[in-house]
Amino acid sequence: MAKLTLNRVAKDFGTGRAAVSDFSLDVREGGFLALLGPSGCGKTTVLRMIAGFETPSDGSIHLGERLLADAAQSLPPEKRNMAMVFQSYALWPHMSVAGNVGYPLKVRGVSGEAYRAKVGEALSTVRLADYAGRRPADLSGGQRQRVALARCLVTSPDVVLLDEPLANLDRHLKHEMEETFREFHQRSGATMIYVTHDQSEAMALATDVAVMSEGRLLQVAPPAEIYARPEGRIVGGLIGRGAILTLPVMGGERQLEWDELQDALQAANTDGADILVRPEDVIIGGEGGCRNRRIRAVRG
Amino acid sequence: MAKLTLNRVAKDFGTGRAAVSDFSLDVREGGFLALLGPSGCGKTTVLRMIAGFETPSDGSIHLGERLLADAAQSLPPEKRNMAMVFQSYALWPHMSVAGNVGYPLKVRGVSGEAYRAKVGEALSTVRLADYAGRRPADLSGGQRQRVALARCLVTSPDVVLLDEPLANLDRHLKHEMEETFREFHQRSGATMIYVTHDQSEAMALATDVAVMSEGRLLQVAPPAEIYARPEGRIVGGLIGRGAILTLPVMGGERQLEWDELQDALQAANTDGADILVRPEDVIIGGEGGCRNRRIRAVRG
Amino acid sequence: MPGYVRTGNSQPPWLFPFVVITVLILSVLPLARLAMVGIAAFANGGIIDVLSAPSLWSATYYTIVTSVVGTMISLVIGCLFAFLLTLTDIRGKGLLSFFFVLPMMIPPQVTALAWVQMSGPSSPLLKALAIAPPLGSPQPLYSVGGIALLYGVQHAPLVYLALRAGLMTLPRDGVEAARLSGASSFRVFSDIILPLSLPGIIAGAAISFVSCTGNFGIPAILGIPASIFTLPTLVFTKFSAFTSRTFGDVAVLSAIIAMISVAGLMIQDRALRGRDYRVIGLSGASAAVELGAWRFLFTPILWAILSFMLAAPFFALVAGALVPAYGVPLTFKTMSLHAFEEILFRQAVTRTAFVNSISLAGATAVCLLVVTVLAAYMLTRRKDAASRIIASLIEIPYSLPGIVMAVAFILLFAAPIPFLHISLYGTIWIILIAYFSWFFAVSLKPVVSAFHQLDPALEEAARLSGAGFFRRLSDIIVPLIAPAAGASVILVFLIACNELTISALLWSAGTQTLGVAIYNLDDSGSSDLASALSVLVVLMVVIMMLLLELLAKHLPKGVVPWRN
Amino acid sequence: ANLVLYTSQPNEDAQATVDGFMAVNPDIKVDWVRDGTPKIIAKLQAEIQAGNPVADLLLIADMVTLERLKQEGKLLAYKSPEAAQYDATLYDADGYYYSTKLITTGIMYNTSAGMKPASWKDLTRPEAKGLVTMPSPLASGAALIDAQTLAAVPGLGWDFYKSLAENGAIAAGGNGAVLKSVASGERAYGMVVDYLPIREKAKGAPVEFVFPSEGVSAVTEPVGILASTRNAEAAKKFVDYVLSERGQEGFLKLGYIPARNGMKVPDGFPARETIRVLPVNAAEALKNTDQDLKTFSGIYGSN
Numbered sequence A, B: 001m002a003k004l005t006l007n008r009v010a011k012d013f014g015t016g017r018a019a020v021s022d023f024s025l026d027v028r029e030g031g032f033l034a035l036l037g038p039s040g041c042g043k044t045t046v047l048r049m050i051a052g053f054e055t056p057s058d059g060s061i062h063l064g065e066r067l068l069a070d071a072a073q074s075l076p077p078e079k080r081n082m083a084m085v086f087q088s089y090a091l092w093p094h095m096s097v098a099g100n101v102g103y104p105l106k107v108r109g110v111s112g113e114a115y116r117a118k119v120g121e122a123l124s125t126v127r128l129a130d131y132a133g134r135r136p137a138d139l140s141g142g143q144r145q146r147v148a149l150a151r152c153l154v155t156s157p158d159v160v161l162l163d164e165p166l167a168n169l170d171r172h173l174k175h176e177m178e179e180t181f182r183e184f185h186q187r188s189g190a191t192m193i194y195v196t197h198d199q200s201e202a203m204a205l206a207t208d209v210a211v212m213s214e215g216r217l218l219q220v221a222p223p224a225e226i227y228a229r230p231e232g233r234i235v236g237g238l239i240g241r242g243a244i245l246t247l248p249v250m251g252g253e254r255q256l257e258w259d260e261l262q263d264a265l266q267a268a269n270t271d272g273a274d275i276l277v278r279p280e281d282v283i284i285g286g287e288g289g290c291r292n293r294r295i296r297a298v299r300g
Numbered sequence C: 001m002p003g004y005v006r007t008g009n010s011q012p013p014w015l016f017p018f019v020v021i022t023v024l025i026l027s028v029l030p031l032a033r034l035a036m037v038g039i040a041a042f043a044n045g046g047i048i049d050v051l052s053a054p055s056l057w058s059a060t061y062y063t064i065v066t067s068v069v070g071t072m073i074s075l076v077i078g079c080l081f082a083f084l085l086t087l088t089d090i091r092g093k094g095l096l097s098f099f100f101v102l103p104m105m106i107p108p109q110v111t112a113l114a115w116v117q118m119s120g121p122s123s124p125l126l127k128a129l130a131i132a133p134p135l136g137s138p139q140p141l142y143s144v145g146g147i148a149l150l151y152g153v154q155h156a157p158l159v160y161l162a163l164r165a166g167l168m169t170l171p172r173d174g175v176e177a178a179r180l181s182g183a184s185s186f187r188v189f190s191d192i193i194l195p196l197s198l199p200g201i202i203a204g205a206a207i208s209f210v211s212c213t214g215n216f217g218i219p220a221i222l223g224i225p226a227s228i229f230t231l232p233t234l235v236f237t238k239f240s241a242f243t244s245r246t247f248g249d250v251a252v253l254s255a256i257i258a259m260i261s262v263a264g265l266m267i268q269d270r271a272l273r274g275r276d277y278r279v280i281g282l283s284g285a286s287a288a289v290e291l292g293a294w295r296f297l298f299t300p301i302l303w304a305i306l307s308f309m310l311a312a313p314f315f316a317l318v319a320g321a322l323v324p325a326y327g328v329p330l331t332f333k334t335m336s337l338h339a340f341e342e343i344l345f346r347q348a349v350t351r352t353a354f355v356n357s358i359s360l361a362g363a364t365a366v367c368l369l370v371v372t373v374l375a376a377y378m379l380t381r382r383k384d385a386a387s388r389i390i391a392s393l394i395e396i397p398y399s400l401p402g403i404v405m406a407v408a409f410i411l412l413f414a415a416p417i418p419f420l421h422i423s424l425y426g427t428i429w430i431i432l433i434a435y436f437s438w439f440f441a442v443s444l445k446p447v448v449s450a451f452h453q454l455d456p457a458l459e460e461a462a463r464l465s466g467a468g469f470f471r472r473l474s475d476i477i478v479p480l481i482a483p484a485a486g487a488s489v490i491l492v493f494l495i496a497c498n499e500l501t502i503s504a505l506l507w508s509a510g511t512q513t514l515g516v517a518i519y520n521l522d523d524s525g526s527s528d529l530a531s532a533l534s535v536l537v538v539l540m541v542v543i544m545m546l547l548l549e550l551l552a553k554h555l556p557k558g559v560v561p562w563r564n
Numbered sequence D: 001a002n003l004v005l006y007t008s009q010p011n012e013d014a015q016a017t018v019d020g021f022m023a024v025n026p027d028i029k030v031d032w033v034r035d036g037t038p039k040i041i042a043k044l045q046a047e048i049q050a051g052n053p054v055a056d057l058l059l060i061a062d063m064v065t066l067e068r069l070k071q072e073g074k075l076l077a078y079k080s081p082e083a084a085q086y087d088a089t090l091y092d093a094d095g096y097y098y099s100t101k102l103i104t105t106g107i108m109y110n111t112s113a114g115m116k117p118a119s120w121k122d123l124t125r126p127e128a129k130g131l132v133t134m135p136s137p138l139a140s141g142a143a144l145i146d147a148q149t150l151a152a153v154p155g156l157g158w159d160f161y162k163s164l165a166e167n168g169a170i171a172a173g174g175n176g177a178v179l180k181s182v183a184s185g186e187r188a189y190g191m192v193v194d195y196l197p198i199r200e201k202a203k204g205a206p207v208e209f210v211f212p213s214e215g216v217s218a219v220t221e222p223v224g225i226l227a228s229t230r231n232a233e234a235a236k237k238f239v240d241y242v243l244s245e246r247g248q249e250g251f252l253k254l255g256y257i258p259a260r261n262g263m264k265v266p267d268g269f270p271a272r273e274t275i276r277v278l279p280v281n282a283a284e285a286l287k288n289t290d291q292d293l294k295t296f297s298g299i300y301g302s303n
């Protein structure tokens, strides 16, 4: 396993608007990167380029020293030892649940007892041991998603790509699955990239959070860091709750105390910097009065 | 518009385990029902029976006085004036985004300027005005979901069925769409049934929340009520955060004060009732000490 | 109550009766009429004689063997072309697929003769290579293998067209998921692509198989010299020595052919049972494979196969049309356009035949498509015994030799229709009805397999939009199965265009078809005129295909099979 | 209604015959349908089964077929005044059918062939090993008559067919297939009806036709009226026409040997007297048809 490097990667589908552009990102060996961003910002496209389904129209992708793809050549997906949960699940309708889950093992030549044991284990991790013989068409949406999950985690891939893998699961299962990811990550040491819209998921699991918008990378940082010091309005808006105020505050300070903020709030001019106010930083001092609030605002 | 009544409805796919059984539910006229439950519990199946894609193997479904379906006969879906967001979106790959969204209008004979205006409006509500000419295959997952949403809301259906319609959207869009649902609901007065795994979504929008598990309905109540007084462990676990303790508490009281709870906690015997403790009911009285906590526990 | 439907039934209530009545008219009535006459012919006994004749059982054996082997060959060739031309980035796809459907246009007899000559002592090709066998050496094509090979060549385009439609909806992400699982291209193919395209492959195999069991032209030329009789050639010889028992014999032979094809259908049914090919949440992104260096292997293979299948027989035809008599070597001196002149400007029958055949083939293809879409809808939605029986009944006519169906229709319609007092016999309508009956199976197969692959949610979404049956049929279902519908229309049109055996018995003054005209010219010794007419038919089809190409922009995606 | 003729004559010949008739009888319109004998008979039989035969007249390859129809009572007897000009063996004594021309079966060979055959027996010589083809009696009426005729000739008989088979001869398809096979050089020798190779030779094909010394068999393309006809008068006129000198001239022009006495032969044929036509009795042949077919099939391994 090695560092995954995306170097000024771009992808244009020829629709006039590049889906991904100038995207540079390092995911450290064994890192767990959460990729956040609004719908349609290019997250799936990034994953698909890492997996090798799309070739970047520009830039290059490396795993350690190994070139995975650039605009001219590309290592085929089957040689990358990666695994992915597709946003659309991509289950094979002609195979049973067990067949779907076991297929990556079969391809790797695992058979017999080892095969059955691994498939069984993967299925019970996603709570589908009873459904091994069903066809995907006869499953509920969340069950399908779990089959896709089990298939993704059944082998020991170098890189695991998860495209909103928990979107259709209920809270309990979601937590369980998060636990599973954590364990899997620790056990296997795989590099994981996890696309989600749920930032609490992201915060809970990731060693790093990357935020993108309209095909561009806005910020990468550890969760606490990105929460505390989001760069720009979009990142601030996506990460955690809070209100963003546009206030005429000058200077390089990244943290404002209440009195500074109050001054700025009372100024008539509302041009200036974006100020993010987190709810936990708002502490009501007295009995509902407005005067004594303590606010720590973070500059975006 | 009228009340939607499900009367002891059951559905068995012949897999040995009924997908839905003995399911009775009234959704009041113009109600907004959130349907919660763990993955695979039968939510989609209930929606599909209401829409008319599955006929109940037992029981009956009425809209007002009108029989929609029972085990012997069924009103075909096209005559029910309902709309649905499918969990798998079910977009038509051969039509453009605008074509998908406008199709229900076309079928209803809307054309010309009115058609264009409505489609345009629906598309801009879901922030896809720029994508009108694309094919679904060229959209991101969240964009596809939004197309499905727009298609669902473009007409004036009597009943709107939403099957995890926001699962693939980011937080901002999610909030916007929730707002859209609320507006749509108020404006149209349609009865809405909303399947989700996100109980905060459910709480925010719904006039009623129904919780089901393993094909059975556990509880229906307004959000505040179900939050405050969940019936049983599963409902309590699904709705809001909190810890469920199994304690030897007797009596019919539904609320316990801290001292009662403390007594029970100190008893050696842990057989007995399930007690749900909500985080907001846990108020730390002193500076981190354990003694003075004020806890309001709710009995499941 | 009005508007309600019975449970478990998403179809309009009239659909089932409609299909049943159609099948009754097109299959059951003619077959029953033939059976009645057959039974009457045996009224004085004799059935034992027929059944105990060794010739019957050897013909049955040869029919099965040649059909099975022929089907396998057509599968190999048809699948090769379908997979490479639909899924890969091989060069010249358009041209290859354009040409690949043409061999269906060349009458089987012509193909067979062209191949015999190509591999015989007088083969210009072998002579040029100096490996021509000496005069009198045995002809390798006069054998079971030869018949099967020609069956394979003749029917490969059927497989291609039936399969292509399914491949076009192969989901991209399924293939990608397999590749990411580590599967090599070959494994992706065998584990994912092949099973997912199985409905199309099986449909292709089934049409190919029933075409083989009913084929007359090829075993007549390649089989009889080697004393290999198949059931259709046997049927034909029964007609040549007519006795009072002939109808009985023919009915028995037909029943055996029907049983073979129903057995084939049952195997098909078994193969498909319990499989689910619906692609969930189909988004329309279809799979594509890059060939890379393999291209340099496959491109020449495809062109080589194509040249054997199409170029050789076609040039044999052209040569036959350009020389004044059979056996005269084609040189600049002997070459003449006289045959074309004669056909185009002097033979009155040419124009009549073109008009008749094109309108018959066009009407058959288009009208049948309408019936087929309805029938396929019903057959895939109902999974009961009744629908299986109906499916078999649709299949039987095409599996019988055309002459048998023609006789059945004469028996049915020679006398004016009771009550209506209309006589169809001797008009073009009887040919049309017989075509409907005969080509029903051809038209149905690709459409049914497309229905098998359709995610029902797509139709459900349309129903909820308020679209009634016909509305969603025309807006959603037909566009979604457009490739299959296109394949169905083109298959039927091409085969019907120079169909011979049915119209041979049913034509009368003014209703000659192209097949009849070509056959009659050839049979009268005017093989130059026959070849010239055949060449003109092929050219006409090419022109029509080019016209379609111009129209393709306005048609749903995938309808025109040689476009990607 | 128009007079309907079912014929197995080639297209152009059928049209010429009908045109000739209509020139003489301008008030009678004739529709004709042509096809190979087996198909025409299948069509006719099916129509009869259905109770509505359409044809009024038949003009098809051989007397055996018409003899069968006569015995089934499907034919109308008509004593044509023209019969006097014909050999008694060429028409039915009761007037059910009349021969119209002689189509003999002889030997054709490719001009590149090593041996020039002169007799049937030559085809069994080693030079012809694997080079002989003949039409199958199962596919061609003329071929059946030929086999039945030759089988009755002393010195030939079924033994001749056996030695042919041993010499690698095949029985394939109809006469057209034999012509193509020999003309293209795929086989060197063929047993075939006379007019095909003679016509092709005239067009330049590398083939020759010989009338074997033992004699040739012949089919006579008889004409007969169906009992169910609704146009009996017109049909009788047609019979008279084809038997008349004028009608026979027409056949001659088309390249056939007219059946009528005292007519010339077409170009490329030897004088009528030098052609030895072996006799065949239609009624007799019909009786033996099944047996003969079996015998033939036994020799050639087919059904």
Ligand SMILES: Nc1ncnc2c1ncn2[C@@H]1O[C@H](COP(=O)(O)OP(=O)(O)OP(=O)(O)O)[C@@H](O)[C@H]1O
Pocket: A137, A138, A139, A140, A141, A142, A143, A168, B013, B015, B018, B019, B037, B038, B039, B040, B041, B042, B043, B044, B045, B046, B087
């Ligand atoms: N066509 C079918 N055949 C057999 N079983 C089915 C079929 N469709 C659904 N089921 C089963 O019925 C149960 C209920 O399915 P349903 O789709 O209603 O669940 P759900 O509540 O929507 O779940 P999710 O939140 O995961 O979408 C599941 O256990 C599922 O496996």
Ligand SMILES: Nc1ncnc2c1ncn2[C@@H]1O[C@H](COP(=O)(O)OP(=O)(O)OP(=O)(O)O)[C@@H](O)[C@H]1O
Pocket: A013, A015, A018, A019, A037, A038, A039, A040, A041, A042, A043, A044, A045, A046, A087, B137, B138, B139, B140, B141, B142, B143, B168
């Ligand atoms: N095949 C394609 N052809 C053209 N445009 C495409 C194609 N696939 C994706 N796009 C466009 O590229 C952009 C990025 O898409 P992508 O699927 O990467 O978004 P995403 O971040 O995964 O969004 P979501 O959260 O909604 O799944 C979108 O605007 C989408 O419309």
Ligand SMILES: [Fe+3]
Pocket: D008, D036, D037, D060, D061, D141, D142
């Ligand atoms: Fe004949």
Ligand SMILES: [Mg+2]
Pocket: A043, A044, A045, A087, A163, B140, B141, B142
């Ligand atoms: Mg995505």
Ligand SMILES: [Mg+2]
Pocket: A140, A141, A142, B043, B044, B045, B087, B163
């Ligand atoms: Mg569901």
